[in-house]
Amino acid sequence: MPIKIAQASRLVAAKELAQVKEDLKSGAIDIVIGTHALLAKTVNFGRLGLLVIDEEQHFGVTHKERIKRMREDVHVLTLSATPIPRTLQLALSGVRELSLITTPPLDRLAVRTYISPFDPVIVRDALRRERYRGGQSFYVAPRISDLDEVAEFLREAVPELTFARATGQMPPGELEDVMSAFYDGRYDILLSTAIVESGLDLPNANTLIVHRADVFGLAQLYQLRGRVGRSKTRAYAYFTIPV
Structure with a gap:
């Protein structure tokens, strides 16, 4: 047509x-x-x-x-x-018509979700496990000012893994390049703010780490968890809180 x-x-x-x-x-x-x-x-x-x-x-x-x-x-x-x-x-109340989509796609597995105090060993093992099974990970922080701290942790804990940053303050062209590179599999981890909470469909990314989950709202956490588990592969979401 x-x-x-x-x-x-x-x-x-x-x-x-x-x-x-x-x-x-x-x-x-x-x-x-x-x-x-x-x-x-x-x-x-x-x-x-x-x-x-x-x-x-x-x-x-x-x-x-x-x-x-x-x-x-x-x-x-x-x-x-x-x-x-x-x-x-x-x-x-019936003012608007409502339709519910309650059936997941065929062979879709539920995301296994964990809420716990931040443990560097658990986070490190989760990121490595995802990489070794051929997948990618999201690492989300609530504020741009938190990204340097998380980046330093990644360099020390998983030096063999590559990561890129994505924030809403980046120039549009640069942000698009980073997202395209992550989609193409050139990075193991996407370190970002909540900018990734909607609009992304990356079937190969099936581990999510949320830094300071206590700072996010419940709806945001629900949306963030929806970034993983978009294929037939079992996905994992780790919501970490201060010790």
Whole structure:
């Protein structure tokens, strides 16, 4: 079918993004995939009929108001594994229609989750075990300021493993290069902030270490755990807390 698909996000060049906005206004684009940028006042849709919102919990009040104005003549489908209380209340009270996906994919194994005080031996063995079975690991810290401390630990505990950093403060091009390299298997560990909590599908990464899990919210931890166990391989999640 002759369907024109476009993308709108901070990773798209300014000139290309301007063209996307023009095509949306004229109705030349059939499907556009993007971030919060699509809800900006400068974006106008010529023939919008369906709005699909993934990871709804990440959208703030301003974005919700924009969506509310669009709802008047547009079908809206929202998706979330951790819905915010207001959305959950509207669904359970019958104001919104609700559908649940309760069946996991075929052969999918549950993620084994451990919560314990930080133990360098357990963390080291978990990272090595994942590497020796041919997989990769996520190591997530709550703050950018924590990354240097964790990086030093990795150099001392698992010097044979390679790792790369990823944070939201990195230039878009550099961040994309790091994520692509990790996806291609050039690094054993991705050391990052909570930027990885959604939008990633890396079947080969099946061990997750969360540094200072007590700093994260319950919904964040649930989302982070969802980064592993996306294949037929048994996945492990370690939520560490201060000793």
